[in-house]
Amino acid sequence: MAVKSSDRPEPVHSSRINSISSQFSDGPMASPTARSSTSSWSEEPVQSNMDISTGHMILSYMEDHLKNKNRLEKEWEALCAYQADLTATNIALKEENAAKNRSLSVVAYDHNRIILKGESGHDHSDYINASPIMDHDPRNPAYIATQGPLPSTVADFWQMVWENGCVVIVMLTSLAENGVKQCYHYWPDEGSNLYNIYEVNLVSEHIWCEDFLVRSFYLKNLQTNETRTVTQFNFLNWNDHGVPTSTRSLLDFRRKVNKCYKGRSCPVIVHCSDGAGRSGTYILIDMVLNKMAKGAKEIDIAATLEHLRDQRPGMVQTKEQFEFALTAVAEEVNAILKALPQ
Template structure:
């Protein structure tokens, strides 16, 4: 359980958290914490504190590759039989190794939000047991790599529980992560999907990690950003962590359009540029929305680096090798295709013809 640690700062320098132009780092929206987790209050009922311009679309893709990828995507989207066959094949795919023994041990079972959404043994995130509030090394989180197994691109995890909030911040600290992507509201239609693992204002202490909310800004109706100072009270070290919170993605569904999510992704990646630490991505179960976001981002990152061949189903199998059932439904898989097609179209429009 988190305990109040007063209203003071994190005890270190402010770092380089992104702040909307024209706003001081300390400015925040006082009403947002009380509204953003309420499924009955639409984001559009709140005033925006800033109006950020859209991030420019950039890529190393050449025109011929872009048209080839776009043709591939459009063929899949128009050919429903082919899409259905690919999804059936994905559902039949079995990862190897696939043991989840540690997650299901009695002492760890209570740390899982959903008993059927757990990490594999072979690539689970391992906490330092002697630094843990419960003396445990278990966390419902999976390292997700692209090409380099030594450097995970993402950590896919469930929305923290009250009892795992301290574990979450320990993971953030130990993995050196500076960006959190949150894809769920705290509650939706009266159901709890994630514990508020940050203070509404001021600071809170989560075992040995003090979290200070520096700023909270609405970018638009669909998403907002929070900046935190994270302090290890044992060592006195501090870091800046930025949380990007997407509000318009219902549980088990998809966003109303690809545009907002693609713009959100560009802003996340602009903040993350040049970092080598993993991005922490979570929804409620750490599988459906989390898997969909990671798949879109991984495919588009490969394309931005000049990849000539894109196989979304194979890439989905690759991330399912690392966490079970990533991308939970056919509609989410189809949304990935739509998002990639939309971004390629935008890239082609931006290229000199």
């Protein structure tokens, strides 16, 4: 897709795109094992190396996409018809592994899956329904997209966290929605729980706003006695197959995640229920905005989504989620442009 100019968007898009005016910075941390809340946050400058003219071109292109519903429909149809080259999922569907999947339609590809150290696992298996997601460096995945843990896979989940050096977990689901279980409660509400050889201690739970909260865990490997701090960001306002009611809340959430992650080189674990719809939408938004922040001159969101689907099936499940990603990118670019010296 070439970035091109367009007319100004219709009022409905203009109001959505201009809705971002501030970001937040870290507030007071909760004391260990304490729960606290905050109703406001201070503004924080947008950090980006985006060129002003490039930013305006990209924003214009995004607005045109959001305005032109016929174009959006055709692009989504083309994305639905896209087929990855390598789609074998034989390992995921083996008899001994099938029960470890929430959905048999969203499982890790044979050629692109997180491989656990079998000798360390509670059942000596190397399988977990999780996919490394690369951006530009095939040696270092930027993310791990995975399903919400099941009761039988919690120990595998924490083993994956440990073995991949992960320190940030992005959880995009509630434990249950409308009476339907979306994810097993894989952490202790207080104190500590033991999952095979991994002891997980809840240090703090901080309610930032009605849309999300942040939990801090102390993770210990009882075999080696090594320890690590892991931070979980839990976004609560996003139902399965839908979109958040506000782009701003998700963009604020993303900034909070990235501020915590800054300077790390390990992958960010992203999960919803099946690890595809909401997880794919979040990763798509984050990946595109990270490219922009590094000064990319051209952005192709559809091609980026195809790149994600080459690595895990079902990434971004609905046209509404794809449109939400476009809207979120446009809003953030607008916020970046406002913060740049004019």
